[in-house]
Amino acid sequence: MMLVDNQTHVESIIDPGLQIITMSDAVCHNLGLHYNPHIQLNMQSANGIIDKSLGLACNIPCCVGDITLYLQIHAIHDPAYNILMG
């Protein structure tokens, strides 16, 4: 559980195989985070499907224990997770 944007704790999954940090659009909209739609990725999932990310949310404060990290999080449409940390 990680305190995201100093608002709520969100369950996150650590994926060593992922190079970026992604967040579901539901959590992103619920927290009111704004993302830059000009930075989009073609994301290839493990099952081979390629989806386009929605945008990049910059400098989102995420608090893990006593450490606050400012993360760059890509918003993904309707994934099976809340936050996936690479």
Place this chain on the structure above:
Amino acid sequence: MFPPTIHNFTVPVDKTSNKDKEPAYKTFALIQNPKVADMIYKRSMKAPSVMILPEELLSLSPEIWQKMCDVVTPKWVITSDVTGSPTLATHYNSEVPLPFVGEVIDPGPVHMGHGIPPPAGIIPKHHTLPPSAIIIPDPYETVLNLVPNQMFSQLQKSRMPCDPL
């Protein structure tokens, strides 16, 4: 391919032993019982109204299973900690002016209680992060910013010396 124990490679396979056309399994709920349906049918023929036990009702109607399943399946709900989360506008009416239009946001530092920094959504764009902040860069954005310069330098290196450009 069939294993050698049941398949002789010199003789064609016996078609009668092929059970591919038979279903390997079927979906069946434990509460299903054909006797219940017969019993309810006989009762309904002899009485103006029929009282059905919940077990008999679930045995008869798959739609009830789905409704029961929907009711008892845990759903992902938002906890009460995010009651102060902002609401999103779903429709934009150009005739009605948006609230807070024209207001100047105070560029000074934004403070909340207990030393907790404010959410990123209400920080003005020109507001700088704390000097001791740990910022994790995004690899894709970093590459995106670097690629044009690299391509430009590679183009510079690949040019022939006699190229007037």
